[in-house]
Amino acid sequence: MKGKVMTETKLFDNTLERIDETGTRKAYEYLKAHLNKDEDWSSQVYNFLYCLAATSDLPDEALTWLEEAIIEKGQWYRPEVFEDEDLDHIRNEERFQLCEKTSKKRYEDALKEASTEFTLKERLEDNLLVVLHGNQQNNDISRAFWRDISIEDYQVEYLQSKELDSYNLYRWNDDGDGPKQLASAMKKTDDIGFENKVLVGFSAGCNTILRAIVEEKIVPDKLLLFSPWIPVSEASMTQIIESLKESVVEVMIVCGELDEDCLPLCKLFEEKANELDYECTIRYIQGLGHEYPEDLSTYTGAYL
Structure with a gap:
């Protein structure tokens, strides 16, 4: 039980606890401070980052994280992810809409190849x-x-x-x-x-x-x-x-x-x-x- 997986699992738990205790801004700062900069972050890490930034009134940072995940790293999400109300403050931005469109195409392509x-x-x-x-x-x-x-x-x-x-x-x-x-x-x-x-x-x-x-x-x-x-x-x-x-x-x-x-x-x-x-x-x-x-x-x- 070593390595990135345990680190992320525990980190998510701790971040969620801080949302309840101190709000999204503190949780966001905690998450950023404790991420291992030398590792490739999962799509879930980026989801935490851009959602927390968006709800912390940091729209530019939220969009930057979203672009890093999708445009730079080639990641994608289920369409339902973009319906999250945490993203309401940035969903009308062109940068957001490009990411959503790009992600949806990749998701649809992945569906065609999906297998157990x-x-x-x-x-x-x-x-x-x-x-x-x-x-x-x-x-x-x-x-x-x-x-x-x-x-x-x-x-x-x-x-x-x-x-x-x-x-x-x-x-x-x-x-x-x-x-x-x-x-x-x-x-x-x-x-x-x-x-x-x-x-x-x-x-x-x-x-x-x-x-x-x-x-x-x-x-x-x-x-x-x-x-x-x-x-x-x-x-x-x-x-x-x-x-x-x-x-x-x-x-x-x-x-x-x-x-x-x-x-x-x-x-x-x-x-x-x-x-x-x-x-x-x-x-x-x-x-x-x-x-x-x-x-x-x-x-x-x-x-x-």
Whole structure:
């Protein structure tokens, strides 16, 4: 869990905290001061920069960041990104409109080439662990967290969504076809043959896994769900847990106590699991936000 990915993940968390505590201007200054100038910044970094500058009454800086991302670096975003109200102060500028037009063309071109990427090529170990990224992530980001985790008799592979977020970043939409993408990947694992198959999800990747169990009837042996995003009603949560129970799938959930969006969903999952007498392991981590725990191998080793 080293390098740029962890730095950006934690930096975004800290920046968001400062927006709530001191406003966008202070958050913007904090972000600029803590970015590594020697690294290539992701499209998400630039999104933070130009949105924060725009809402801090710094329109020229916002436009400059936007131009650097799109015109200079060749990046692009989903069209919805340009609808963000944070950009209202600059959207009538010619510079903004050129960036939007350029980005839209690149997005449309990328859509034509978009495909699911599953890293599995052959069987190297008896057991398999497949990691699904979260929104605004990719396989490289997942790999940065898992590459140093050694699990005896397991090979670790990665599944990247074909649903585009922005340049080199992807997402699992709540109502997208992620379950079908995952089911197709699991069919490949069946064809190759493994003794045990474990699915790991982070954030929206967890929702895709649970949807696939209900909608596509996939049956992994175990699930490891980190900071799980499970945007469903109580009735749907009941359906998910009944499917897990019926298929005898073991589940471990790890969620930070500071994860404001996902913690209530984990609590609902726990409540429904207890009601339905479904045994699962849930760990709430003090001081952790919406991210992987630092001692990731501890949880993985104990569970597998």
